[in-house]
Amino acid sequence: MGGMHGFGPVEPEVDEPVFHAPWEGRTIGLMIATGARGVRTGSIRPAIEAIDPAAYLASSYYERWALAVETQVVAGGALTSAEIDERAAAGDVERIRSDATDPDLVAVLRAALDGPCEPSGSPVAARFAVGDRVTVDRMAPAGHHRCPRYVRGVTGDVVRVPGGWPPPGDEGEPEATYTVRFALPDLWGDDAEPGWLFIDLWERYLS
Amino acid sequence: MSAGHHGDGPSPIERRVAALESLLVERGLITSDVVDAVVETYERDVGPLNGARVVARAWVDPDYRQRLLADGTRAIGELGYGGAEGEHLVVLENTAEVHNLVVCTLCSCYPWPVLGLPPTWYKSFAYRARAVREPRAVMAEFGTAPADDVEVRVWDSSAEVRYMVLPLRPAGTDDLDEPALAALVTRDHMIGVVR
Numbered sequence: 001m002g003g004m005h006g007f008g009p010v011e012p013e014v015d016e017p018v019f020h021a022p023w024e025g026r027t028i029g030l031m032i033a034t035g036a037r038g039v040r041t042g043s044i045r046p047a048i049e050a051i052d053p054a055a056y057l058a059s060s061y062y063e064r065w066a067l068a069v070e071t072q073v074v075a076g077g078a079l080t081s082a083e084i085d086e087r088a089a090a091g092d093v094e095r096i097r098s099d100a101t102d103p104d105l106v107a108v109l110r111a112a113l114d115g116p117c118e119p120s121g122s123p124v125a126a127r128f129a130v131g132d133r134v135t136v137d138r139m140a141p142a143g144h145h146r147c148p149r150y151v152r153g154v155t156g157d158v159v160r161v162p163g164g165w166p167p168p169g170d171e172g173e174p175e176a177t178y179t180v181r182f183a184l185p186d187l188w189g190d191d192a193e194p195g196w197l198f199i200d201l202w203e204r205y206l207s
Numbered sequence: 208m209s210a211g212h213h214g215d216g217p218s219p220i221e222r223r224v225a226a227l228e229s230l231l232v233e234r235g236l237i238t239s240d241v242v243d244a245v246v247e248t249y250e251r252d253v254g255p256l257n258g259a260r261v262v263a264r265a266w267v268d269p270d271y272r273q274r275l276l277a278d279g280t281r282a283i284g285e286l287g288y289g290g291a292e293g294e295h296l297v298v299l300e301n302t303a304e305v306h307n308l309v310v311c312t313l314c315s316c317y318p319w320p321v322l323g324l325p326p327t328w329y330k331s332f333a334y335r336a337r338a339v340r341e342p343r344a345v346m347a348e349f350g351t352a353p354a355d356d357v358e359v360r361v362w363d364s365s366a367e368v369r370y371m372v373l374p375l376r377p378a379g380t381d382d383l384d385e386p387a388l389a390a391l392v393t394r395d396h397m398i399g400v401v402r
Binding site for chain 1: 216217219220221222223224225226227228229230231232233234235236237238239240241242243244245246248249250252253254278280281283284285287288289290291293294295296297312313314315319320323324326327328330331332333334335336337339340341342343344345348349358359360361362363364365366367368395400
Protein backbone atom coordinates (compact mmCIF):
# COMPACT_ATOMS: atom_id res chain seq x y z
CA MET A 1 0.00 0.00 0.00
CA GLY A 2 2.97 2.28 0.68
CA GLY A 3 2.71 5.46 -1.44
CA MET A 4 -0.64 4.75 -3.11
CA HIS A 5 -3.00 7.65 -3.80
CA GLY A 6 -6.74 7.96 -3.61
CA PHE A 7 -7.68 6.63 -0.17
CA GLY A 8 -8.52 10.06 1.26
CA PRO A 9 -7.82 11.30 4.78
CA VAL A 10 -6.97 9.14 7.78
CA GLU A 11 -10.11 9.03 9.89
CA PRO A 12 -9.64 8.24 13.58
CA GLU A 13 -12.68 7.16 15.56
CA VAL A 14 -13.22 8.84 18.92
CA ASP A 15 -13.16 6.38 21.84
CA GLU A 16 -12.86 3.43 19.51
CA PRO A 17 -13.62 0.11 21.23
CA VAL A 18 -11.12 -2.76 20.95
CA PHE A 19 -13.74 -4.73 19.01
CA HIS A 20 -16.72 -3.16 17.25
CA ALA A 21 -18.76 -6.33 17.47
CA PRO A 22 -18.28 -9.64 19.28
CA TRP A 23 -17.50 -11.51 16.04
CA GLU A 24 -14.30 -9.44 15.63
CA GLY A 25 -13.00 -10.66 18.98
CA ARG A 26 -14.07 -14.23 18.19
CA THR A 27 -12.12 -13.95 14.92
CA ILE A 28 -8.80 -13.13 16.56
CA GLY A 29 -9.55 -15.70 19.26
CA LEU A 30 -10.18 -18.33 16.58
CA MET A 31 -7.02 -17.32 14.76
CA ILE A 32 -4.93 -17.87 17.88
CA ALA A 33 -6.83 -20.95 19.13
CA THR A 34 -6.67 -22.77 15.80
CA GLY A 35 -3.00 -21.88 15.45
CA ALA A 36 -2.20 -23.13 18.95
CA ARG A 37 -4.09 -26.39 18.35
CA GLY A 38 -2.60 -26.96 14.91
CA VAL A 39 -6.05 -26.90 13.33
CA ARG A 40 -5.02 -24.62 10.47
CA THR A 41 -2.12 -24.77 8.05
CA GLY A 42 0.37 -22.02 7.40
CA SER A 43 0.73 -18.50 8.75
CA ILE A 44 -1.96 -15.89 8.58
CA ARG A 45 -0.37 -13.18 6.42
CA PRO A 46 0.06 -15.17 3.21
CA ALA A 47 -3.57 -16.25 3.48
CA ILE A 48 -4.68 -12.62 3.83
CA GLU A 49 -2.52 -11.57 0.90
CA ALA A 50 -3.99 -14.36 -1.22
CA ILE A 51 -7.49 -12.87 -0.95
CA ASP A 52 -8.84 -11.75 -4.32
CA PRO A 53 -7.73 -8.07 -4.72
CA ALA A 54 -11.24 -6.69 -5.21
CA ALA A 55 -12.50 -8.60 -2.17
CA TYR A 56 -9.46 -7.46 -0.17
CA LEU A 57 -10.24 -3.79 -0.80
CA ALA A 58 -13.95 -4.23 -0.14
CA SER A 59 -13.53 -6.10 3.16
CA SER A 60 -12.94 -4.81 6.65
CA TYR A 61 -9.80 -5.80 8.52
CA TYR A 62 -11.42 -8.53 10.61
CA GLU A 63 -13.40 -9.78 7.62
CA ARG A 64 -10.05 -10.41 5.91
CA TRP A 65 -8.76 -12.20 9.01
CA ALA A 66 -11.90 -14.31 9.26
CA LEU A 67 -11.62 -15.29 5.62
CA ALA A 68 -7.93 -16.18 6.06
CA VAL A 69 -8.58 -18.30 9.17
CA GLU A 70 -11.40 -20.14 7.41
CA THR A 71 -9.24 -20.75 4.33
CA GLN A 72 -6.45 -22.23 6.46
CA VAL A 73 -8.80 -24.39 8.53
CA VAL A 74 -10.22 -25.79 5.29
CA ALA A 75 -6.71 -26.22 3.86
CA GLY A 76 -5.74 -28.16 7.00
CA GLY A 77 -8.63 -30.55 6.37
CA ALA A 78 -10.43 -29.92 9.67
CA LEU A 79 -13.60 -28.62 8.02
CA THR A 80 -14.99 -28.27 4.51
CA SER A 81 -16.26 -25.06 2.94
CA ALA A 82 -19.56 -26.80 2.29
CA GLU A 83 -20.24 -27.50 5.95
CA ILE A 84 -19.29 -23.95 6.94
CA ASP A 85 -21.63 -22.65 4.20
CA GLU A 86 -24.41 -24.86 5.47
CA ARG A 87 -23.98 -23.84 9.10
CA ALA A 88 -23.72 -20.16 8.21
CA ALA A 89 -26.88 -20.37 6.10
CA ALA A 90 -28.70 -21.91 9.06
CA GLY A 91 -27.72 -18.75 10.93
CA ASP A 92 -27.77 -20.51 14.28
CA VAL A 93 -25.31 -18.14 15.94
CA GLU A 94 -26.29 -19.14 19.48
CA ARG A 95 -25.15 -22.74 19.12
CA ILE A 96 -21.48 -22.07 19.65
CA ARG A 97 -20.37 -23.00 23.10
CA SER A 98 -19.58 -26.33 24.65
CA ASP A 99 -18.79 -27.25 28.22
CA ALA A 100 -15.34 -28.56 27.36
CA THR A 101 -12.48 -26.43 28.61
CA ASP A 102 -8.75 -26.39 28.11
CA PRO A 103 -7.25 -24.63 31.16
CA ASP A 104 -3.69 -25.64 30.29
CA LEU A 105 -3.86 -23.99 26.87
CA VAL A 106 -5.56 -20.93 28.38
CA ALA A 107 -2.65 -20.57 30.82
CA VAL A 108 -0.06 -21.04 28.07
CA LEU A 109 -1.73 -18.47 25.85
CA ARG A 110 -2.18 -15.89 28.60
CA ALA A 111 1.55 -16.09 29.30
CA ALA A 112 2.41 -15.97 25.60
CA LEU A 113 0.18 -12.95 24.91
CA ASP A 114 0.83 -11.01 28.08
CA GLY A 115 4.13 -11.58 29.84
CA PRO A 116 7.84 -10.80 29.59
CA CYS A 117 9.80 -12.66 26.95
CA GLU A 118 13.35 -12.99 25.73
CA PRO A 119 14.05 -10.80 22.68
CA SER A 120 13.66 -12.74 19.44
CA GLY A 121 16.19 -12.63 16.61
CA SER A 122 19.04 -15.09 16.15
CA PRO A 123 22.70 -14.09 15.95
CA VAL A 124 23.38 -14.99 12.33
CA ALA A 125 26.09 -14.17 9.80
CA ALA A 126 25.37 -10.83 8.13
CA ARG A 127 26.76 -9.71 4.75
CA PHE A 128 26.22 -6.03 5.53
CA ALA A 129 27.21 -3.87 8.49
CA VAL A 130 25.95 -0.62 9.98
CA GLY A 131 26.95 2.22 7.65
CA ASP A 132 26.93 0.12 4.46
CA ARG A 133 25.10 1.50 1.42
CA VAL A 134 22.61 -1.07 0.14
CA THR A 135 20.22 -1.13 -2.79
CA VAL A 136 16.92 -3.00 -2.67
CA ASP A 137 16.66 -5.46 -5.54
CA ARG A 138 14.11 -4.88 -8.25
CA MET A 139 11.72 -7.82 -8.15
CA ALA A 140 8.13 -8.83 -8.70
CA PRO A 141 7.54 -11.86 -6.49
CA ALA A 142 4.18 -13.57 -6.91
CA GLY A 143 3.90 -15.16 -3.49
CA HIS A 144 4.26 -14.00 0.11
CA HIS A 145 7.18 -11.66 0.72
CA ARG A 146 7.97 -8.70 2.99
CA CYS A 147 9.58 -6.27 0.59
CA PRO A 148 7.23 -3.38 -0.21
CA ARG A 149 7.23 -2.18 -3.82
CA TYR A 150 8.01 1.42 -2.93
CA VAL A 151 11.57 0.69 -1.74
CA ARG A 152 12.61 -1.58 -4.63
CA GLY A 153 15.52 -0.23 -6.65
CA VAL A 154 16.26 2.49 -4.07
CA THR A 155 19.57 2.91 -2.21
CA GLY A 156 19.86 3.57 1.53
CA ASP A 157 22.08 3.06 4.58
CA VAL A 158 22.10 0.18 7.04
CA VAL A 159 21.50 1.70 10.49
CA ARG A 160 20.92 -1.41 12.59
CA VAL A 161 21.27 -5.18 12.33
CA PRO A 162 18.56 -6.46 14.66
CA GLY A 163 19.20 -10.19 14.12
CA GLY A 164 18.04 -13.06 11.98
CA TRP A 165 14.59 -14.57 11.47
CA PRO A 166 13.28 -17.17 9.03
CA PRO A 167 12.53 -15.32 5.81
CA PRO A 168 8.89 -15.03 4.73
CA GLY A 169 7.66 -17.79 2.48
CA ASP A 170 10.67 -19.90 3.45
CA GLU A 171 10.18 -20.54 7.14
CA GLY A 172 13.51 -22.34 7.46
CA GLU A 173 16.83 -21.15 8.84
CA PRO A 174 17.06 -17.57 10.16
CA GLU A 175 18.48 -15.00 7.78
CA ALA A 176 19.91 -11.59 8.69
CA THR A 177 17.57 -8.60 8.61
CA TYR A 178 18.63 -4.96 8.39
CA THR A 179 17.06 -1.67 9.36
CA VAL A 180 17.72 0.47 6.29
CA ARG A 181 17.27 4.25 6.12
CA PHE A 182 16.13 6.02 2.95
CA ALA A 183 15.75 9.75 2.28
CA LEU A 184 12.10 10.49 1.46
CA PRO A 185 13.10 12.37 -1.76
CA ASP A 186 14.97 9.24 -2.93
CA LEU A 187 11.68 7.34 -2.62
CA TRP A 188 9.19 9.93 -3.82
CA GLY A 189 11.06 12.56 -5.84
CA ASP A 190 12.48 16.02 -5.30
CA ASP A 191 9.20 17.57 -4.23
CA ALA A 192 8.73 15.03 -1.43
CA GLU A 193 8.53 16.09 2.18
CA PRO A 194 11.97 16.14 3.82
CA GLY A 195 12.61 13.28 6.21
CA TRP A 196 13.64 9.66 6.44
CA LEU A 197 12.06 6.26 6.04
CA PHE A 198 13.37 3.35 8.10
CA ILE A 199 12.39 -0.16 7.13
CA ASP A 200 13.44 -3.69 8.10
CA LEU A 201 14.44 -5.90 5.19
CA TRP A 202 15.75 -9.45 4.90
CA GLU A 203 19.22 -9.86 3.40
CA ARG A 204 17.83 -11.61 0.31
CA TYR A 205 16.22 -8.34 -0.80
CA LEU A 206 19.46 -6.32 -0.71
CA SER A 207 22.60 -5.87 -2.82
CA MET B 208 -17.71 -1.80 6.48
CA SER B 209 -19.97 -4.66 7.51
CA ALA B 210 -20.37 -6.01 3.98
CA GLY B 211 -23.40 -3.87 3.25
CA HIS B 212 -25.54 -5.43 5.93
CA HIS B 213 -28.52 -3.35 6.99
CA GLY B 214 -31.22 -5.69 8.24
CA ASP B 215 -31.92 -7.02 11.70
CA GLY B 216 -30.32 -10.16 12.97
CA PRO B 217 -26.82 -11.46 12.42
CA SER B 218 -24.89 -10.17 9.40
CA PRO B 219 -23.32 -12.61 6.93
CA ILE B 220 -19.87 -12.26 8.52
CA GLU B 221 -21.26 -12.78 12.03
CA ARG B 222 -22.96 -15.94 10.83
CA ARG B 223 -19.83 -17.14 9.07
CA VAL B 224 -17.55 -16.66 12.10
CA ALA B 225 -20.15 -18.24 14.38
CA ALA B 226 -20.44 -21.18 12.00
CA LEU B 227 -16.69 -21.66 12.02
CA GLU B 228 -16.44 -21.50 15.80
CA SER B 229 -19.42 -23.76 16.47
CA LEU B 230 -18.17 -26.44 14.07
CA LEU B 231 -14.66 -26.36 15.54
CA VAL B 232 -16.06 -26.61 19.06
CA GLU B 233 -18.47 -29.43 18.17
CA ARG B 234 -15.64 -31.46 16.67
CA GLY B 235 -13.55 -30.96 19.78
CA LEU B 236 -10.84 -29.17 17.79
CA ILE B 237 -10.89 -26.08 19.99
CA THR B 238 -12.67 -25.03 23.18
CA SER B 239 -14.64 -21.84 23.73
CA ASP B 240 -12.68 -20.87 26.86
CA VAL B 241 -9.50 -20.46 24.80
CA VAL B 242 -11.24 -18.04 22.43
CA ASP B 243 -12.73 -16.23 25.44
CA ALA B 244 -9.26 -15.89 27.01
CA VAL B 245 -7.86 -14.19 23.90
CA VAL B 246 -10.78 -11.76 23.73
CA GLU B 247 -10.47 -10.94 27.44
CA THR B 248 -6.73 -10.43 27.18
CA TYR B 249 -7.12 -7.68 24.60
CA GLU B 250 -10.32 -6.16 25.95
CA ARG B 251 -9.18 -6.07 29.56
CA ASP B 252 -5.46 -6.68 30.14
CA VAL B 253 -3.33 -5.52 27.24
CA GLY B 254 -3.72 -2.00 25.91
CA PRO B 255 -2.05 1.40 25.61
CA LEU B 256 -1.98 1.85 29.39
CA ASN B 257 0.93 -0.62 29.40
CA GLY B 258 2.90 1.58 27.02
CA ALA B 259 1.96 4.71 28.96
CA ARG B 260 3.44 3.16 32.12
CA VAL B 261 6.64 2.37 30.23
CA VAL B 262 6.85 5.97 29.02
CA ALA B 263 6.20 7.42 32.48
CA ARG B 264 8.89 5.20 34.01
CA ALA B 265 11.36 6.35 31.34
CA TRP B 266 10.49 9.99 32.09
CA VAL B 267 11.21 9.68 35.81
CA ASP B 268 14.08 7.18 35.79
CA PRO B 269 17.06 8.02 33.53
CA ASP B 270 18.66 4.61 34.04
CA TYR B 271 15.45 2.89 32.97
CA ARG B 272 15.21 5.19 29.95
CA GLN B 273 18.71 4.17 28.93
CA ARG B 274 17.89 0.46 29.26
CA LEU B 275 14.64 1.00 27.36
CA LEU B 276 16.40 2.62 24.40
CA ALA B 277 19.18 0.02 24.43
CA ASP B 278 16.97 -3.10 24.66
CA GLY B 279 13.26 -2.37 24.48
CA THR B 280 12.10 -5.97 24.88
CA ARG B 281 13.96 -6.57 28.15
CA ALA B 282 13.24 -3.13 29.65
CA ILE B 283 9.54 -3.48 28.86
CA GLY B 284 9.70 -6.98 30.34
CA GLU B 285 10.92 -5.42 33.62
CA LEU B 286 7.45 -3.91 33.99
CA GLY B 287 5.84 -7.28 33.30
CA TYR B 288 4.90 -6.68 29.68
CA GLY B 289 5.78 -8.65 26.57
CA GLY B 290 4.60 -11.51 24.39
CA ALA B 291 2.99 -11.92 20.98
CA GLU B 292 3.91 -9.13 18.56
CA GLY B 293 6.34 -7.76 21.12
CA GLU B 294 9.13 -10.31 20.84
CA HIS B 295 11.60 -7.73 19.56
CA LEU B 296 10.64 -4.23 20.61
CA VAL B 297 12.56 -1.13 19.66
CA VAL B 298 11.73 2.15 21.37
CA LEU B 299 12.24 5.35 19.34
CA GLU B 300 13.01 8.48 21.29
CA ASN B 301 11.47 11.79 20.28
CA THR B 302 13.72 14.77 21.02
CA ALA B 303 13.59 18.49 20.34
CA GLU B 304 15.27 17.71 16.98
CA VAL B 305 13.63 14.39 16.01
CA HIS B 306 10.07 13.11 15.64
CA ASN B 307 9.25 9.44 15.00
CA LEU B 308 6.17 7.94 13.35
CA VAL B 309 5.32 4.22 13.09
CA VAL B 310 3.36 2.47 10.32
CA CYS B 311 3.00 -0.95 8.69
CA THR B 312 2.45 -0.53 4.96
CA LEU B 313 2.16 -4.26 4.26
CA CYS B 314 -0.44 -5.16 6.85
CA SER B 315 -0.91 -4.11 10.48
CA CYS B 316 2.27 -4.90 12.47
CA TYR B 317 2.01 -3.19 15.83
CA PRO B 318 3.53 -3.63 19.31
CA TRP B 319 0.59 -5.47 20.92
CA PRO B 320 2.04 -5.91 24.45
CA VAL B 321 2.45 -2.17 24.97
CA LEU B 322 -0.31 -0.70 22.79
CA GLY B 323 -2.90 -3.50 22.53
CA LEU B 324 -4.55 -4.22 19.20
CA PRO B 325 -4.25 -1.44 16.62
CA PRO B 326 -7.07 1.03 16.01
CA THR B 327 -8.95 0.85 12.73
CA TRP B 328 -7.28 3.95 11.28
CA TYR B 329 -3.81 2.43 11.78
CA LYS B 330 -4.91 -0.51 9.62
CA SER B 331 -6.68 1.71 7.08
CA PHE B 332 -5.52 1.89 3.46
CA ALA B 333 -5.19 5.68 3.82
CA TYR B 334 -2.72 5.49 6.70
CA ARG B 335 -0.75 2.59 5.22
CA ALA B 336 -0.46 4.38 1.88
CA ARG B 337 0.28 7.90 3.08
CA ALA B 338 2.36 7.71 6.29
CA VAL B 339 5.50 6.77 4.35
CA ARG B 340 4.97 9.33 1.55
CA GLU B 341 3.64 12.39 3.37
CA PRO B 342 4.08 11.92 7.12
CA ARG B 343 3.67 15.61 7.92
CA ALA B 344 0.41 15.80 6.00
CA VAL B 345 -0.88 12.78 7.94
CA MET B 346 0.22 14.22 11.29
CA ALA B 347 -1.48 17.50 10.41
CA GLU B 348 -4.79 15.60 10.22
CA PHE B 349 -4.17 14.63 13.87
CA GLY B 350 -3.47 18.27 14.73
CA THR B 351 0.29 17.76 14.95
CA ALA B 352 2.78 20.02 13.16
CA PRO B 353 6.41 19.52 14.17
CA ALA B 354 8.52 22.64 13.50
CA ASP B 355 10.20 22.74 10.09
CA ASP B 356 13.64 22.05 11.57
CA VAL B 357 12.45 18.86 13.29
CA GLU B 358 13.67 15.75 11.48
CA VAL B 359 10.81 13.36 10.74
CA ARG B 360 11.60 9.65 10.83
CA VAL B 361 9.00 7.16 9.60
CA TRP B 362 9.37 3.51 10.61
CA ASP B 363 7.71 0.89 8.37
CA SER B 364 7.43 -2.31 10.48
CA SER B 365 7.95 -4.73 7.61
CA ALA B 366 9.81 -7.62 9.27
CA GLU B 367 10.01 -8.81 12.90
CA VAL B 368 10.89 -5.67 14.87
CA ARG B 369 7.97 -3.81 16.46
CA TYR B 370 8.34 -0.12 17.21
CA MET B 371 7.00 2.20 19.88
CA VAL B 372 7.68 5.93 20.26
CA LEU B 373 8.94 7.44 23.52
CA PRO B 374 7.31 10.87 23.36
CA LEU B 375 8.76 14.10 24.78
CA ARG B 376 7.87 14.76 28.37
CA PRO B 377 5.55 17.79 28.38
CA ALA B 378 6.80 20.98 29.97
CA GLY B 379 5.46 21.85 33.42
CA THR B 380 5.13 18.25 34.61
CA ASP B 381 8.02 18.22 37.09
CA ASP B 382 5.68 17.83 40.04
CA LEU B 383 3.72 14.89 38.65
CA ASP B 384 4.28 11.35 39.87
CA GLU B 385 4.50 8.31 37.63
CA PRO B 386 0.77 7.44 37.49
CA ALA B 387 -0.12 11.07 36.76
CA LEU B 388 2.49 11.17 33.99
CA ALA B 389 1.19 7.89 32.52
CA ALA B 390 -2.26 9.45 32.33
CA LEU B 391 -0.88 12.09 29.94
CA VAL B 392 0.38 9.52 27.43
CA THR B 393 -1.95 8.37 24.66
CA ARG B 394 -1.76 5.62 22.10
CA ASP B 395 -1.38 8.28 19.40
CA HIS B 396 1.75 9.67 21.12
CA MET B 397 3.29 6.21 21.08
CA ILE B 398 2.47 5.68 17.39
CA GLY B 399 3.77 9.17 16.68
CA VAL B 400 0.80 10.76 14.90
CA VAL B 401 0.71 13.13 17.87
CA ARG B 402 3.89 14.76 19.17
